[in-house]
Amino acid sequence: MTQGGLFSDSADSASTAPRGVAFFEAGASAPLAARMRPRNLDELVGQQHLLGPGRPLRRLVEGSGDASVILYGPPGTGKTTIASLIAQAMGQNFVGLSALSSGVKQVREVLDAARRDLVRGQHTVLFIDEVHRFSKTQQDALLAAVENRTVLLVAATTENPSFSVVAPLLSRSLLLRLESLSDADIATVLERAVADERGLKGAIELDDDARDQLVLLAGGDARRALTYLEAAAEGAENGRITTEVIERSVDRAVVRYDRDGDQHYDVISAFIKSIRGSDVDAALHYLARMIEAGEDPRFIARRLVIHASEDIGMADPTALQVATAAANAVQFIGMPEGRLPLAQATIHLATAPKSNSVYAAIDAALADIRKGHAGTVPPHLRDGHYEGAKAVGNAVGYVYPHDNPRGVVQQRYIPEGLDDARYYVPTNHGAEKRISEYAERLRQMVRGEGPSQ
DSSP states (O other): OEETTTEEOOSOTTOOSOSSGGGGOOOTTSOHHHHTOOSSGGGOOSOHHHHSTTOHHHHHHTTOOOOOEEEEOOTTSSHHHHHHHHHHHHGGGEEEEETTTOOHHHHHHHHHHHHHHHHTTOOEEEEEETGGGSOHHHHHTTHHHHHTTSEEEEEEESSOHHHHSOHHHHHTSEEEEOOOOOHHHHHHHHHHHHHSTTTTTTOSEEOHHHHHHHHHHHTTOHHHHHHHHHHHHHTOBTTEEOHHHHHHHOOOOOOOOOTTSHHHHHHHHHHHHHHHTTOHHHHHHHHHHHHHHTOOHHHHHHHHHHHIIIIIGGGSTHHHHHHHHHHHHHHHHOTTTTHHHHHHHHHHHHHSOOOOHHHHHHHHHHHHHHTTOOOOOOGGGSOOOSTTTGGGTTTTTOOOGGGSTTSOOOOOOSOTTOTTOOOOOOOSSTTHHHHHHHHHHHHHHHHTOSOOO
């Protein structure tokens, strides 16, 4: 039986042939990253927060754990490696599925075989790679088996399980987050690959500067580091990898970003918070990451327009104009030129004085409405243009402010019961400082509270 095209095993579930382990074996012609996959815990780099003595993941890797786990983390952080170590520990009771090619039928076949094995006292570990690609129906098919421990599930995902894994499956599993590898970890991976018999066998010399450059390009991803090292080794001159060789072999760093995953939300969140915090350089950094990763520029522009009102507002009324103009410009000219108005708007908003008074004002008004504080419209403010309106008192007694030299008259506008409403509270930042000086005076003049001059 073929499990999703990823792992192969005999149709006889009682067979002593290892199931799934062969997937992790790499021949001499395999990519360097596959050949250098750690063979035991001692070779595993990073993730010590999950692999310390007594931790659930260590017990699982050592073959004594009994809790299903979801491994969540960026690419190249060891999810598949950990699965391979579990495969070694569990031997013939390890089965794997690829979410890319497996359907509900394959899932049920594996679970049926696992039930038969369990009768014979053999527990099955089920590894699912890229579990976020499983549909809700496919994930639901696993629930009973995981809850009853018919299988011990080890699922790997690069996307936030909160968005991509159904809640019942999350509640039945330990969620273990793997972190990007440190620079020192990546350096260790590279140095090991250069010297190891499975790797470059010491035939290539890696300059210190070149190693540091590979560490930077890797961005915490061990697989990417080894892929770049292998490319550089192919172009090495006189058996030596220099920074010049890397520049020729590796075009650019690949931005870790998924437009449908948590990186999408994390980076845009950091972008907005950097603008709000007035760090223009950080804001441009996150803007560049989104642009380089191919984020929809219209999405970025929409966030800028929202931010212009939410966090700047009346402190700089031109911010909304700039953000809106940038959105229109991006729509009109497209990319890559659209990066320029996006950058201009980002710089304008990041360096502008900040105020959330617009955001606070409308939310305060909405809160009153939702509490039922919505009195009737005062009669003199009602529409008086239709026949018979004035007979019922509509528009009667309305005072036209422009008839007053000041342009402001004492008159009730707020509904009954909301006389104390103060929704807009201006700050003293930027242009809003001027507004703050007369906003309260306007209230006094309109509502007849205190001095009117």
